Amino acid sequence: MALLQISEPGCSTAPHQHRLAVGIDLGTTHSLAATLRSGSAEVIPDERGASLLPSAVRYCAGQPPVVGQDALAAQTTDPLNTIVSVKRLMGRAFQDIAEAAQLPYRLLDAPGMVKLDTAAGAKSPVEVSADILRTLRTRSEAVLGGELTGAVITVPAYFDDAQRQATKDAANLSGLNVLRLLNEPTAAAIAYGLDQGAEGTYAVYDLGGGTFDLSILKLSRGVFEVLATSGNARLGGDDFDQRIYAWILSQTGAAQPSPRDMRLLLAAARDAKEQLSDASSVPLALALGNGQSVDLVLERAAFEEMTRDLVQQTLLPCRKALKDASLSLQDIKGIVLVGGATRMPCIRQAVAEFFGQAPLTNLDPDKVVALGAAIQANILAGNQQTGDWLLLDVTPLSLGIETMGGLTEKIIPRNATLPVTRAQEFTTFKDGQTAMSFHVVQGERELVADCRSLARFELRGIPPMVAGAARIRVTFQVDADGLLSVSAREQTSGVVAAVAVKPSYGLSDGEISRMLSESYQYAQQDLQARSLHEQLTEANRMLEAVAAALASDGDLLSAGERQAIDTLMAALTEATRGSDAGRVKVCLDNLNAGTQVFAGRRMDRSIRHALTGRAIGAIAA
């Protein structure tokens, strides 16, 4: 691998050094990357000039995976090894997949997440997604001419913790540094709001290939505040294709088609659906592999009739979100449409009827999410130090703990603004009980069995007491990515147990590192080199950050304190000149620890400044 260049710490803080960052929309049907160039967000095209990458991956034995258009073209000739719509399988166990029979793959009931049997071996949806992301990373680095500092990856707002974690794992596997997981409707709102200078309360109706989200945001002087979000993580444009597919089968009386015919019919169904957005009827003429031929005409009216209930299903989350935000229809100033499926006239009409106003369609529904993510990525990469806008998002589903009788005790309610920390106390059930097991769940239902199981962990070493005497404080923390971590502490003895919630359906760290070593890109590359690379990147970032902090707030330190930090920085700089990843890590940790007090004082100063600024404003007003 190429040697990394490290600049002198003093020189690396050049304020105008532009860090390369992208926003990536990892979609069910297609994926794309965008970046900010000379102040405006732009989609990054491939060498053929195409900006949308079909989310299709083909696996052949002994060869690197084929991603995108070329894979899509092979879906009828090699259906079992060509994976499309893999997003619908992310973070899902085999038994979660109700539509398994309709999927033209060999699904494997692997422990945790489902896997797909291909010519290149069993593939987890995480690995398939990582192959898509790797293609976009390579494309972006080629176009932008350098290594990416990081990426903001979008996820449906209604994705649960397991699906979010799976997405983050896929990004890490593809070699991307994840700056943030950003909710798709929120990303769209950023692109839309900044583009149109919008103020007020807006609804974002996002119907993608496989997921539906409805978010309500308040845009007020640069603050994007998500008031409520709702949706359905199993409803999207694909379901409309399935209805046409089922209709063709019923019309032709065909039996269960072969995987190849299934793909052919599904592709024709999608085509027909897209054409019906403009045409009032569309012919369907196909020759199937079994010699049978299909010769039908689908009227738009018939299509709308067979999909009416799907359209209706999107309106329930609209009602729920309005109710959760305590708003009525009159409070909504505009509705932004996102996702290719919102091109269907029946959707536009249903949205217009429900909200009592025509939806806004001035931005390309296929690109708006990636554009918004690019704007956020630019800020999080540190290119825009004093961004004049801020994003406040929420958690889509309630998080809780199983209590006696299989009931859910909610600890963090849905639509809580992130980041959020909430604690609750529990106690022992039996005399002398010394351990307690916790089952973390996500969902709105009262019975644990109806919620999504996220993780289980145990707190051991509780001193024996009578039942009900122990006080166990369970703390839930959801970070700005929407990812949960949980800890438990017995209050009288101080016994602690903590878990970063690696969902039951997720991948273990061991599995991730195995995938890393197996994946094509890293097969020949030394994993140690990768680890050193990561440490050096982090060290560089830290040195830059501390130098910048010292330059702006150095006056908060006494001469002695300043000296101590300088010494730690010098040690880290020295370590980065060597090739010992362990040593870099130690020096990095030391510098982190050594700047704790300084960090506290800086936060203090920024809060005081904020409040003083406000006080002056209040007097002037």
Next chain:
Amino acid sequence: MSEAGAAMLDFAQNHLDLFGLPSRFDMDVAALEERYRTLQSAIHPDRHASAPETQRRLAEQWAGQVNEAYRVLKSPLERGRYLLSLHGVDALAPTQTSMPAEFLMQQMEWREELAEARGDHAALCRLEQALQQEHHGLLNALSSQLDELGQYEVAGETLRKLKFIARLEEEVGEAFEAW
């Protein structure tokens, strides 16, 4: 005095102090929202994205604290409960069960009304209006008990009544949904 020597802001300080608002129940909601946005604009982790890791973690904790304070102060019920806790009254403790007989009677009447009104839109509207009026009256009472009279035990009872009404209003809302 230099900032280096100044006392640090207390992480667990009073929600109202954190927002620089007077310790009163009566609240200028516009000012609360404004200060929430100002505070988040200063401390949100996104605003410290390129700061050292320790500071980013601190920003995450502060942002969580500000979110929690805002959640409590925004809701009149939670705000009242919080103010009472500052005066040593745990208004919604499970041991606090006594309610005036009169209120309990009224409560039962409303519940009966709700049971009968299911499916009857006009009746639900009437009930909703009655509850809104009661809710409003209780908020006014709470405001004067907390801010003017300093009657904290009495205010605790008002808060419990308010909680009853709020739950009933929620059920009426659900009955509308089912309708």
